[in-house]
Amino acid sequence: xxxxxxxxxxxxxxxxxxxxxxxxxxxxxxxxxxxxxxxxxxxxxxxxxxxxxxxxxxxxxxxxxxxxxxxxxxxxxxxxxxx
Numbered sequence: 001x002x003x004x005x006x007x008x009x010x011x012x013x014x015x016x017x018x019x020x021x022x023x024x025x026x027x028x029x030x031x032x033x034x035x036x037x038x039x040x041x042x043x044x045x046x047x048x049x050x051x052x053x054x055x056x057x058x059x060x061x062x063x064x065x066x067x068x069x070x071x072x073x074x075x076x077x078x079x080x081x082x083x
Contacts, residue, residue: 009040016045017075025053032082039082040066046074054078 014031016024024045032041043054051068058065062083069077 011040011042011079014041014043016043016047016050018046020047021049021053023047024050025057028054028057035082037082041080041082043078043080044071044075045078046076048074051076054080 012031012035014028016027019027024043024047028041028043032039035041045054047053055065057063058080064081064083066079066081068079071077
């Protein structure tokens with residue numbers, strides 16, 4: 001049996017691959033505007049400073065990074081739960 005709550009929950013995708021600082025974080029901030037608390041977001045980026053910048057943003061805003069996965073070719077996928 002599958003977990004219905006996870007299967008039915010929409011995950012918003014934000015692709016910032018190919019963008020360099022500060023554009024990935026600016027894109028993230030713009031795309032999450034108006035999304036409700038608890039929304040799951042998958043954020044893809046390949047900027048080497050992106051992890052540090054995203055962690056700092058989450059500390060300030062209260063968003064929670066659920067996990068971080070390396071996808072290959074320098075791309076990192078983040079799962080974030082919005083505060």
